[in-house]
Amino acid sequence: MTRLLLTNDDGVGAAGLTCLAAALDRAATTQGPVDYQVVAPLHEQSGCGQALTLFRPLRARTVREGWFSVDGTPSDCVNVGVHALLDRPPDLLVSGINYGVNLGDDVTHSGTVGAALEGRLLGIPAIAFSQEYRKAQPADMERAADLAARAIVSLLEQGIPDRMLLNVNFPFDPPRGVRIARLGRRPYRNSVVQQDDPRGGSMYWLVGKPEPERHDDTDAAAVRDGYISITPLSADLTDREAISEEDGVLPGLVGALR
Ligand SMILES: [Mg+2]
Numbered sequence: 001m002t003r004l005l006l007t008n009d010d011g012v013g014a015a016g017l018t019c020l021a022a023a024l025d026r027a028a029t030t031q032g033p034v035d036y037q038v039v040a041p042l043h044e045q046s047g048c049g050q051a052l053t054l055f056r057p058l059r060a061r062t063v064r065e066g067w068f069s070v071d072g073t074p075s076d077c078v079n080v081g082v083h084a085l086l087d088r089p090p091d092l093l094v095s096g097i098n099y100g101v102n103l104g105d106d107v108t109h110s111g112t113v114g115a116a117l118e119g120r121l122l123g124i125p126a127i128a129f130s131q132e133y134r135k136a137q138p139a140d141m142e143r144a145a146d147l148a149a150r151a152i153v154s155l156l157e158q159g160i161p162d163r164m165l166l167n168v169n170f171p172f173d174p175p176r177g178v179r180i181a182r183l184g185r186r187p188y189r190n191s192v193v194q195q196d197d198p199r200g201g202s203m204y205w206l207v208g209k210p211e212p213e214r215h216d217d218t219d220a221a222a223v224r225d226g227y228i229s230i231t232p233l234s235a236d237l238t239d240r241e242a243i244s245e246e247d248g249v250l251p252g253l254v255g256a257l258r
Contacts, residue, residue: 002029002156004036005090005124007077009048009098009111012040012069016097016131019145027149029156034149037090039081041111042069046098050075050114060085074115082122092160093119094152096129097144101169103130103220104186104212107233113167120235125164127155132172132223144170147228167231169223176226183231184218186210 004024008017017040024034042061053072058080060070068085070077074095082089098112107113112128119126129148133139147170155164167183191208212220222229242248 001031001035002091002160003086003088004034004152005078005081005086005093005119006036006038007040007074007081007093007095007115009041009045009074009095009115011044012038012042012063012067014040014044014099015141016099016129016144019141020094020097020129020148023142023145023149024152027153029153031156034153034156036066036094037081037086038063038067039070039077039085040068041074041077042071045073045111046100047109048073048111048114049109050117051111052076052079074111075118078115078118078122078124082124090119090124092152092155093124093126094129094148095119095126096131097141097148097170098128098130099133099139099141101130101132101220101223102128102167103169103210103223103229104184104218105188105210106186107167107183113233116165116167117233117235120163120165123162125160125162127151127164127166127168129168129170131170134172137172139172143174147175165233165235167219167229167233169219169229171223171226171228173226175228177228179222179225179227179229181219181222181229181231182217183233184215184220185213186220 051073058072095115102110116126116128131139131144188208193205197203219229
């Protein structure tokens, strides 16, 4: 039977993960119930990207049957899960559902997407889910979880492509539909706030507001317009155009370093 590994970056007790597991418990495929195990960070790790913990040991605890916490990052969880905790490698890695969108430039900062990328590096197809929220208005994680479970069941029924790596974002309101969209640029404005440190000197908060580029084919535009965005990602960051450019900066660098 197809086995799922669930993880997230909001922590093992986060609503997005518990709602998703509950939705999977209610779902079934023609093969039977959806088979999953959970390995998720003990504490929230949002914004840690694909970081690994290399200079201290990691400790795993059983939360309940089939659920483990690891005191590290989401990518730590994927590695410890796949290589140590699970009795066999998973066929699909599911990360989320993150509380808050992971759109455009966010994907390299996101622990949610980072875990999916880590799964992909280990040869496991992966899908990351995130839910938009608004200030002072809780997001409907139950609805997101039902949608995510439907998507997962559909993947299990269709068969999962080996190289699959998908980033899915749910809009705040009930979705109007689905758009396959590219990652958009989404730089943050006023992203560092300086304050006086009561212990002396200054301290800095990384906050800021994203300013998405104004093109309708982006993931941010899809979610802005009330659609679910699905973005297929590539784990290969190589700029293939630059490799073949004869008039770019590379020939000069090659000459300088020869
Ligand atoms: Mg998060």
